[in-house]
Amino acid sequence: MSMEDYDYLFKIVLIGNAGVGKTCLVRRFTQGLFPPGQGATIGVDFMIKTVEIKGEKVKLQIWDTAGQERFRSITQSYYRSANALILTYDITCEDSFRCLPEWLREIEQYANNQVVTILVGNKIDLAEKREVLRQRAEEFAEAQSMLYLETSAKESDNVEKLFLDLACELIREAKQNTLDNNDTAPMPGEGKTISYLSCCSSLN
Amino acid sequence: MAADNLPSEFDVVILGTGLTESVIAAACSRVGQRTLHLDRRNYYAGNWASFTFNGLLSWIEEYKQEAPETAGEEGWKDKLEEGEEALPLSSVDSSISNLEVFSYASEEAEEEEERKAPLTTKAETEDTTDGPAEEPNVVTPDAETPTEERGQDSESPQPNEGGTSEPGQSEEEEKQQQPMSCLPEPPVEVKKKITYAKLLKDGRRFNIDLVSKLMYSRGSLVDLLIKSNVSRYAEFKNITRILTYRDGKVEQVPCSRADVFGSKQLTVVEKRMLMKFLTFCLDYKQHPEEFQDFTQKPFWEFLQTKKLTESLQHFVLHSIAMVSLDTPTEEGLRATQHFLRCLGRYGNTPFLFPLYGLGEIPQCFCRMCAVFGGIYCLRHSVQCLVLDKESGKCKAVIDTHGQRISCSHFVVEDGYIRDEQRKSTDYRQISRAVLITDKSVLQSDSDQQISLVTVPPLDSSAPAVRMVELCSSSMTCMPGTYLVHLTCSSSGSARHDLAPVVSRMFHVPASPGEEPTEGEDRPTLLWAMYFNMRDTSGLDSSSYHLPSNVHVCTGPDSSLGNDYSIKLAEAVFCKLLPDEEFCPPAPNPEDIIYDGEAPQGEGAGFEENSSPEGATEGSETHQAPEEAGEKTDSVPQENEAQNGEDGQTTTPEE
Numbered sequence: 054m055s056m057e058d059y060d061y062l063f064k065i066v067l068i069g070n071a072g073v074g075k076t077c078l079v080r081r082f083t084q085g086l087f088p089p090g091q092g093a094t095i096g097v098d099f100m101i102k103t104v105e106i107k108g109e110k111v112k113l114q115i116w117d118t119a120g121q122e123r124f125r126s127i128t129q130s131y132y133r134s135a136n137a138l139i140l141t142y143d144i145t146c147e148d149s150f151r152c153l154p155e156w157l158r159e160i161e162q163y164a165n166n167q168v169v170t171i172l173v174g175n176k177i178d179l180a181e182k183r184e185v186l187r188q189r190a191e192e193f194a195e196a197q198s199m200l201y202l203e204t205s206a207k208e209s210d211n212v213e214k215l216f217l218d219l220a221c222e223l224i225r226e227a228k229q230n231t232l233d234n235n236d237t238a239p240m241p242g243e244g245k246t247i248s249y250l251s252c253c254s255s256l257n
Numbered sequence: 258m259a260a261d262n263l264p265s266e267f268d269v270v271i272l273g274t275g276l277t278e279s280v281i282a283a284a285c286s287r288v289g290q291r292t293l294h295l296d297r298r299n300y301y302a303g304n305w306a307s308f309t310f311n312g313l314l315s316w317i318e319e320y321k322q323e324a325p326e327t328a329g330e331e332g333w334k335d336k337l338e339e340g341e342e343a344l345p346l347s348s349v350d351s352s353i354s355n356l357e358v359f360s361y362a363s364e365e366a367e368e369e370e371e372r373k374a375p376l377t378t379k380a381e382t383e384d385t386t387d388g389p390a391e392e393p394n395v396v397t398p399d400a401e402t403p404t405e406e407r408g409q410d411s412e413s414p415q416p417n418e419g420g421t422s423e424p425g426q427s428e429e430e431e432k433q434q435q436p437m438s439c440l441p442e443p444p445v446e447v448k449k450k451i452t453y454a455k456l457l458k459d460g461r462r463f464n465i466d467l468v469s470k471l472m473y474s475r476g477s478l479v480d481l482l483i484k485s486n487v488s489r490y491a492e493f494k495n496i497t498r499i500l501t502y503r504d505g506k507v508e509q510v511p512c513s514r515a516d517v518f519g520s521k522q523l524t525v526v527e528k529r530m531l532m533k534f535l536t537f538c539l540d541y542k543q544h545p546e547e548f549q550d551f552t553q554k555p556f557w558e559f560l561q562t563k564k565l566t567e568s569l570q571h572f573v574l575h576s577i578a579m580v581s582l583d584t585p586t587e588e589g590l591r592a593t594q595h596f597l598r599c600l601g602r603y604g605n606t607p608f609l610f611p612l613y614g615l616g617e618i619p620q621c622f623c624r625m626c627a628v629f630g631g632i633y634c635l636r637h638s639v640q641c642l643v644l645d646k647e648s649g650k651c652k653a654v655i656d657t658h659g660q661r662i663s664c665s666h667f668v669v670e671d672g673y674i675r676d677e678q679r680k681s682t683d684y685r686q687i688s689r690a691v692l693i694t695d696k697s698v699l700q701s702d703s704d705q706q707i708s709l710v711t712v713p714p715l716d717s718s719a720p721a722v723r724m725v726e727l728c729s730s731s732m733t734c735m736p737g738t739y740l741v742h743l744t745c746s747s748s749g750s751a752r753h754d755l756a757p758v759v760s761r762m763f764h765v766p767a768s769p770g771e772e773p774t775e776g777e778d779r780p781t782l783l784w785a786m787y788f789n790m791r792d793t794s795g796l797d798s799s800s801y802h803l804p805s806n807v808h809v810c811t812g813p814d815s816s817l818g819n820d821y822s823i824k825l826a827e828a829v830f831c832k833l834l835p836d837e838e839f840c841p842p843a844p845n846p847e848d849i850i851y852d853g854e855a856p857q858g859e860g861a862g863f864e865e866n867s868s869p870e871g872a873t874e875g876s877e878t879h880q881a882p883e884e885a886g887e888k889t890d891s892v893p894q895e896n897e898a899q900n901g902e903d904g905q906t907t908t909p910e911e
Contacts, residue, residue: 071261098489098628098843098845119624119627119628120627120630120632120633121623121624121627121633123261123632123633124261124263124632124633124634124635124637125635125636126301126633126634126635128301128620128621128623128624129300129301129613129617129620130490130491130613130617130620130621130624131620131624133491133492133612133613133617134492162309162461
């Protein structure tokens, strides 16, 4: 694909505990597949899907953890240059929800501070086994200034919406950034440090 | 983050995540070996790691608190079977020594917060700057400065993952900081003085490498990154200038054709002489008559016969060949040729540097290993090897959790080997200095230059020093600062070897925050660290008493390129799996692109409740891998380019 074949390229990175369905979300979105009983993520690096939003072609490069989350050993380089992070937990697994603050600390350390983060509660098809109430997750997401969505990779619930909404948000931010290049106002939910991009441009 | 048990059987267990170990891990996993990759540290890359500023302070703390070797045998006795014996590994790392830290940045609170900050906080007796000063061999020049004018210098240091927070920072102070952090950023027109508090506050903008190397654009590492497709995990920038220190001045070295012709410092005659000489060097082997009389003599003597002026001789010897006065002629010619061949592949100099620092590269290979099923565990080590008494081979390892894990091969970083297994403990050392400065050693139109500076020996007993100056767009330091790495082979301690160069080329404030005097045009030091790193690159398998299926990874070495470590990785891989290919290209099974249309995409956003579900998916098209081929100098993210990120990460020029 040559540079001209898309208007935007975004790198989206999935994180969250092992077994919450990260790979299934990606497979469902990019290939329309749900591989049941799939074990650890082997051989999957990143997947690409190009979507069209308001007449603009958006190429999404979606990266998976390659199993390094299993023993909390994700490389820092995995977070670099991600435009968006999908922080996933399993609504039927309290433990995967309780680990979220640990993940947020990693994000704060290594991800670009302009990164868009969305919290995803997956496996809503297993409603009868739900351990984390929706309201609780919503409150947590709001407190952390994250967007929140519940999905089912198995039933294909909200999976398209997740990625397309993310693409829309990324386009919106990219456009805004081009408009107010030198604006040092922090993005919503962003910490006190001014962003890389505005810093760099103010030096140029 | 889930508690989980490790499988108990692997083909290869690798301990240590430095460059060589990581390349071996990727290579093994890639050809289907069940690979377990461990590191006792809580970060990747071992002595190849890069740290945020705060992360580096934690690393310094850890260095000071290194526990003595434990000789416990309790953990593994019951894991051994008949006919087996244990060979313990080291639990401490002694590869770093002579660590000294100096802070020169002003200790005032940040300017915009000065008014609001309580100016005198007597309670705050311990400055974070002084943390390292508790170590007896660490000197901070500010020891005598009064604390009166200090404000909140503990501006929320971010503890590194699992690291310790800075001494002297109480929870109360943290609370005090809270409201201030909400203040709007001031306008940025005025060039602000960089305070120590600012370094801490923006600490995560730094990625400070323990090892300073560059990537020759036709060196083994770049070739391997391209061949294996690992290049897709990182982005690179060109080194923009080669500089040298000569007669007390920093000068730019003209090395490419464009540089030579564009140079204002060279006369027309010099330009012609230099071009003629460099053209000869490119294919010197075709002209043996030119140098055959000098094969037994130094390159330096040969240069003097080539009608080059003194400055040209300096450039060629120190900055292009980068050899010493006594290097033989052919070696000098070979080095010059290698340099010239690397020119122009990606830019005007022969070198690339990875964004976010060299420490990214081992991690990229680890990612490749993981993608092919390798299992990763940081903060996890091996206590001992289980040897079969009869064959003398390593059958299994016992990890730090007491689990026995069988393996056919064990690969280990030198730092985990006990002295009992060494035939000699007489090591070479590398001297390193890391500086944070306020401006470039050679200011130019652009403040975003990445420079290699060669500093010839200041006197006959001094070492030749290699300096790499990184700007903020290399993602290794905060805007308004430069990160400077100095490296040389040790003759004494790092400070002994390097401080003379530092004080020549930089303004070293007598007290923190002291303004340079009028007319001072050298960069001012904000912070400096010196340390020695053990150089084990001279060792090989004959240097250890170890089973034949235990492979030690030595290094990093002191040279500029990465050839040593990559060649070692390939050699170890060949011993492990002689019939397998080393790092064949990773296929791109996921480069299947669904050209989907999103009919509901209109107005879809988080605030709206539109439902893009059911977007129709278009036909599959197979696409050539985006970063395939030689496109190492990868394109920055689209939106970065749009946002005025300076465009040096752009497409490669072949």
